[in-house]
Amino acid sequence: MGKLLLAFFLLYTAFAQGQSQISGRIASKSGETLPGVSLLLKDANGKIVSFAISANNGGYSIEVKTPGTYTLEANSLGYEKQVAELAIGPDIKTITKDFTLSEGNTQLKEVVIEAEAPVRLKGDTLVYDAKALSTGTESVVEDLLRNIPGITILDDGTIKYGDRQVEKVMVDGDDLFNKGYSILTKNMPTQPLDKIEVLRNYSKNKLLKGVENSDAVALNLTIGEEFRNIWFGNLTAGYGNENRYRASGNLMNFAKNYKNFFSFGLNNAGYDIVGNISGMQYNSSDLETIGMGSRAAQLMSLGGKVSRIDEKRTRFNNAKMGTFSTIFPLGSKTKLRLNGFLGHDNLRTFQNSLAVSDFEGTYFENRETNNSVNTLGKGYVSAYLSSDLSDTQMLQSLTTFNNGKTDFSNSLVFNGISTVEHLGTKNTYFDQQLTYTQKWSSRNAVLLKTRFLTDRLPQNYGINDYLMGDLFSYSNINAVANDINSSRQYAGLQADFKLKQKNDDLIAFTVGFENNNDGLATRFSLFTDGGVINPEGFQAKASQNVGDLYAQSGYTWKKGKFTLGGNLNAHQLFNRFENAEGNATTQNLFFINPILSAGWELTPDNTLQATYMYNVVNSDILQVNDTYLLTSSRGFSRGLGYFNQLERSSANISYSTKHYLNRYSFSGGLTYSQQNDVISYRSSLNQNNSLSDAFVMRGGNRAGGNISLHYVIRSLRGSAALSATADRTIYYNVVNESGLRKNILYSQVVNFSWMSSFKSPFNFKAGTEWNFSKVKSDFTFNNTSKFSFLDLMYALGDRLDIKAKAEHYYFGGLDRNNNYFFADLEAVYSFQKDKYSVGLDGRNLFNTDVFTTYSISDVGYSTNSYRLLPRYVLLSFRYRF
Secondary structure, three states: OHHHHHHHHHHHHHHHOOOEEEEEEEEEOOOOEOOOOEEEEEOOOOOEEEEEEOOOOOEEEEEEOOOEEEEEEEEOOOEOOEEEEEEEOOOOOEEEOOEEEOEOOOOOOOOOOOOOOOEEEEOOEEEEEHHHHOOOOOOEHHHHHOOOOOEEEOOOOOEEEOOEEEEEEEEOOEEOOHHHOHHHHOOOEOOOEEEEEEEEEEOOOHHHOOOOOOOEEEEEEEEOHHHEOOEEEEEEEEEEHHHOEEEEEEEEEEOOOOEEEEEEEEEOOOOOOOOOOHHHHOOOOOOOOOOOOOOOOOOOOOOOOOOOOOHHHOOEOOEEEEEEEEEEEOOOOEEEEEEEEEEEEEEEEEEEEEEEEEEOOEEEEEEEEEEEEEEEEEEEEEEEEEEEEEOOEEEEEEEEEEEEEEEEEEEEEEOOEEEEEEEEEEEEEEEEEEEEEEEOOOOEEEEEEEEEEEEEEEEEEEEOOOOOOOOOOOOOEEEEEEEEEEEEEEEEEEEEEEEEOOOOOEEEEEEEEEEEEEEEEEEEEEEEOOEEEOOOOOOEEEEEEEEEEEEEEEEEEEEOOEEEEEEEEEEEEEEEEEOOOOOEEEEEEEEEEEEEEEEEEEEOOEEEEEEEEEEEEOOOHHHHOOOOEEOOOOEEEEOOOOOOOEEEEEEEEEEEEEOOOOOEEEEEEEEEEEEOOEEEEEEEEOOOOEEEEEEEEOOOEEEEEEEEEEEEEHHHOEEEEEEEEEEEEEEEEEEOOOOOEEEEEEEEEEEEEEEEOOOOOEEEEEEEEEEEEEEEOOOEEEEEEEEEEEEEEEEEOOOEEEEEEEEEEEEEOOOOOEEEEEEEEEEEEEEOOOOEEEEEEEEOOOOOOEEEEEEEEOOEEEEEEEEOOOOEEEEEEEEEO
8 A cells, every 4th residue: 555655646746746836035125024925927918827925934936837938026015016027948847036125105906816816814714715626526515625724524524623623614604503514514515615714713702703812713605606595406316236325415595694404315325424413412602601511421322433444334324314404584683593403323233342351360351242233313403593682782592402312222142142232312402592792892792691401311221131240149130121310400690701901911700600400310120030139239319419609710911922811710519419318418619720821922823822720620420429330231330429529730832833824834732631639440340240439549640742734835736734642641540459550551643644736637635544552551552553545536527527545454463463455436427517417436345344453451452343334336316406
C-alpha cells in the first residue's frame, strides 16, 4: 500500500509541476510589508486570467497555465498602482516579482473579477465558492465540506473545524436541525449551493454579538438564486446482489421567510443516512440554556460499536427513516420551526472474542460468540420559537418530546455454553426551555433562562441460563433477570449579566438554582427450580436529590495584546440520598471553583493562551448507591454509600496561528491534570463474574500534548493535513488481593493526509493513521494499529463521475500481524443535464469476510473478530426534479 501511495504522489507532483508560478512580496517604501494587496494578472487582451491577495507577510503567489505575455498589477487603497510586464516562456517555471508601493491619494476603483475567488474573508467569516470547491464527484453537502481545508467529518456526521466542533449548519441564515445537522449534510444535494460560509467567533444569540467573547464555529449554506423559492429534490432507488437495496428521497424549498426540508430513506446495504442526532434530541444548541447533559442514568448497555474500522463494513442493517424540518413566520418578528423524526433499524452483529486476564498470579481465558440483533426505534418532535420583541429584546422557546425503544437480543455462547440474553430499553423524554435576552446598550446584555425536563429510562434484562459460577450459593439456578427503573427530573433558573467595558474588558456574573431529582430502582432475580430468589444486597431502591444554589463571576482584563481573566464559581449544595431501607443521608456543602486564564495576541491570527482551573464535582447516584448493580452480563458494581466530592486541577497552554484566508493553520498545546480525589474500584475478578466496590483515593494524573496542521500548497495544487496526540495517564485500582496497583497508560496517534485540488478531471486523497498504545502494570502490554487509504476521483464533465477507494488495516501485538485490504468503487453517469443518473456501487470488492481487532488493559488483553458485509454490487437510478 505504501508503494502505491508513493507512486501516486510522484505522478501527482509531476502533473502539478507542469505550470508556471509568479511569486513575490509587497512592501511600502518604508519597508513595511503590505497584506491585502490585490494582484491582477491580465493577458495581452487585457482580460483578467488570475489573481491573488497578499498575505500577512506581504507574500503572494499566482499560477499561470499557458505561456505568453502578461501584465501584473498591484493595487491597494491609499497607494499608487504598480504595473509590471512579464513574458513567460514554455521553459520558465518560476518568476519572482516584488513590488514597492508608494503612498498616494488615488482611490482604488472597484474591480469586477469574472471568475470569483474560491475563498474570501468577510469580517470573521470565510466565504467559499461552492462551485470552485467542487471536483465534480460530490453528491451531497457532506462530500463538498470535506474539500474545505481544516474541516474534518467524523463517521457519525459530526463536523470539526480545526479543533472546534461545529455548532450548527444553517441554510441562508436559518437553522433547520441545530446539532442534528448530519441529517441535512448527508442528504442535501450540492447543486443548489452558491456559497459555504465558515462563521468564526460565532454567537448563537445574535444580541450577544460584540458583547461576549466566543470562539464557536458555525456553517452557513447560501442557496443560488435559481433554486430559491422553488420546490426541488431527488428520488433514488437501487438493488444489488445479496438482496441489498436502497431507496431515498428529498424534497425542499428555501425562500426568504419559509424553508422546508423533507427526507426519507431505507436500505440494508450498510448506508448511514442519519448520523448523530442526539444533540438535536437532548442538548440543542438553538438557544443559550442551562442543564446541558442532564440525563437519567443508564445502568446497562450490551453490544456496542465496532472500533477501528469504517462502520459501513460491519453494519448489517435494515434501516428506515423519515424526517422533516419547516420554518415559517408568525408575524413580521417571530419565527417558528417544527422538527420531526421517525426511524427504525435492525442491526445485526456477528462477533467472536477471546479475553485473556493475566495479572498478579491470576490467569484465565474467556471465549464468547455473539450473534445479536439490536432493534432500534426512535421518534421525536420539537418546536422552536424565536421572537424579536424589539431591536434589543428577544424571546426564545424550545419544546422537545422524544420516545424511543431498543430491543437487544443475543445468541451467546460463553465458554461452550449456549444461552440467549435480552435487554429491552425504553426512553421517554420531555424538555421545555425558555430564554429571554435584553441588550440595553451596544455592550451590555442580560439573559434570563429557565428549563424543565423529565427523563425516564426503564430497562429489562434476562438470560436463560446461569453463567456466574459460585457467586451465589443457590442450587439449580437456570435463569437471571434484572428489572431497572431509572429517572431524572430537572428544573433550573438562571440570570446572566454581561457588561463589556469601553476598553473591551468584560465583566460577567451569573446567579441561579438547579434541582436534580434522580430515582433508581432495580430488581435482580435468580430463577431456580424452587422459585424466584432476590439476593440481599443486589437490589436497589434509591433516590437522590441535589439542589445547587450558585453564583459565578468573571472579569476579563485586556491591555493591548494581552488579556487576563479570572472566574469564581461558588456553589451551595443541598444533597439528600435515600436507600432501599429508607435510610436518608444529607449533606450541605459550600465550595468555590476558580479559573484563571491568560492570552497573548501576537497578531490577530497568532495567539498564545494558558488556563488553570480547580474543579469540585458532586457524586452522581451510581457513585453514591450502596448496593450491587448488574451492569453487564456477569459484572456488578457498587458505589460508595455516601456523598463525596471529587477534586481535580488542570492546566493547559496552547498556541495557534492561521492564514487569514485559512490557507494554513497550526495549533498545538500541552495539558496536565491532577486527580486530587478520585473514585477507583476494588474488584474481585474471576472467570465467571466480577464484583467492583468503589473507594476514594488521592492520586492519578494525566499529561498530554497535541498538534494540528493543515497547509494549502498552491504550487502542488493540493493541501496537507497533519495531527498528532500523545498522552500518559497514571491511575490506580485494586484487583482481587493485589493491594493498590499503579497503572500507566501510554497512547500516541498520528494522522497525515494529502488532498489534491486539480482543475482537471482527476483528483485524489491519500492518508495514513498510526496508533500506538502501551499499558504498564504487573505486566506490559503493547498494541499497534495502522490505517492507510487512497481515494481516486475522476469527473468527466457533467456526465461521468468515478470514485475508487482502497484501504489497508494493520494490527500488531498478536502472535501474528493481521493485515486487511479493502476496495470500493462508485460510478455515476448523468444525462439530460443531470436530471437523470445511473449509479453503480461496489463494496468490499476483495470480499474480506472477517476483521479482527486487538485491545489491551491493565489486567490483560482481548481479541474481537467481526463478520463483514460480503461483496456486493448495487445498481441505482436517481431522478432530480
